[in-house]
Amino acid sequence: MAERGWTVFLALGATLACAAGRAQNTIPGSRGTTLSGVQVAFPDALKGKLNVLVVGFSHASQQQVGDWGRLIAAQYGQAPGLGYYEVPILAAAPRMLRGMIVKSMASSVPYDEKPHFLPLMEDESAWRAVAHYDKSDDAYVLLVDGAGKVLWQTEGDATDMAWASFRKTLDEMSHRSGTP
16 A cells, blocks of 8 residues: 555655746746837747747856847847847845936947847746756757747857757748748
């Protein structure tokens, strides 16, 4: 009888682990305003296309997030079937400083990149879970479908090898989904 109870416990644990894994494979529902002043709600804003979200959790990740964003904008910025956002998560910043941080970002981000720059003020733990957060100074690059499901991800610098892997994966998924 004890053996049967252990088996049920293991099966329940496996079921819960699978459910938790699925939950962490979809981005959290989040709302924010781009630096160009447009209200964005995830995952609704992602519908109908593949999307790239470059997420940063600290000021130190700013360089990596920016490097990925510039490469994506240069290569895919005009692709009609691809959406992308640079997403600094500011939930850990003191509330009274968040406005100043966003103003500082707005003054340093070029005009044509502002529609793709979406600071978020909430849900840091949910974003950490979906990004499989490990290092505060890293950029987390998430390729997601129109429902917000993470299809592929990487973290860290936009090295030649990381960029090549990203491009190959994005191009393969674009061909499968029929988007350019």
